[in-house]
Amino acid sequence: MRLLVVHAHPVAESYNRALFELTLATLAARGHEVEGLDLYAEGFEPALDADGRRHYEAHGANARPVAAQLRRLARCQGLIFVYPTWWYAQPAILKGWLDRVLLPHVCFRMPEPGRPIGPRLTHVQVLGGISTYGAPWWFTRWVGDPGRRILMRGIKPLMHPRCRTFWCALHRMDSVSAAGREAFKARVRRRLERLPVDVAELPVAMGDQALWSEG
């Protein structure tokens, strides 16, 4: 399967970066075709600006500023996020990737009276998240784990209706032992090894692709 792995941690020697690299290596060893997207390394600009907001619903004008990101999304059959949960959700740089790239007409069909929002990322058949949490579990539960919900309930309906999902979480990151960290890595590796290598080659339905296939 072709997989896009999106990562957001600023520090190269971090545990989270090690999880990202482990993910890429594990998947490649299994025979997947893997592309890493390291938002910090690429200097992704997360704030949807005034022009972006004005053209948000304009098919074409909305897609051009993030055309390169959309092409990567169009190529993949599975999407995996590897990031630390800061406070309650994704680091701003990743939240901004969701804000700016998951656009109407391209990634979803705008709702109309009597017709709810519809998926356009129907070629994406796997959605996964691997996240470390600094907050204690009770805080995360109390706040409702917004980061996980945003991906697994908010974003998932944009994908194929039978899209498979998985979620791997390590809580209390700051006080977990070295053995606990290694055990989590092993868990992540086992989960990734269970992903199917062969999946259907489905057509890409992301609106008028001529609008973002270049530039």
Place this chain on the structure above:
Amino acid sequence: MRVLHLYAHPLDDASFHGALRRRAGDALAAAGHEVDLLDLYAEGFDPVLSPDERRRYHDEARNTAGVAPYVERLGRAEALVVQFPTWSFGPPAILKGFFDRVFVPGVAFDLSDPARVRPLLGHLRRLVGIVTYGRPRLHARWVGDPPRKIVTRYLRWFVAADAPVHYEALYHLNVATAARRARFLDRVERRLGAL
């Protein structure tokens, strides 16, 4: 009271949020409050926690370098009004980045005993959220309504234990009529006028 009005929308006067911001600001001023408008877009706030900031995150002597003016404004406030649209089911990235970079140990919470983390924003005696959603309320609830929980549970934890918390939400803005928008503007004005 000194009110910090945290505002996260890129469009100015022409937008519905611009109108909300003005009505909110006028109502607060008319009630005799001193308003500090922190317009994250207009001030060019950078939401990205940098590698250096992450490395010194736990060092309370150095972790506010780069955001000191924001820390000071937060420290001066007696009430917090936070206003934003819901994008991709949560607050805009620029506001998420404000929490990432400004709510650091020693400013927003005390991490000296990791087993007993304590909030440090007890000087905030009122908390108000003004939030719009494109989607209907039922859909927001299915996702767990992150914006509501971020105000009424996440931010709630930091402020004074007895601080009243108000959450003013307009759902399904995509199809809101002019009358519904006008009613929401009135509601926000009343709420802030009575703060």
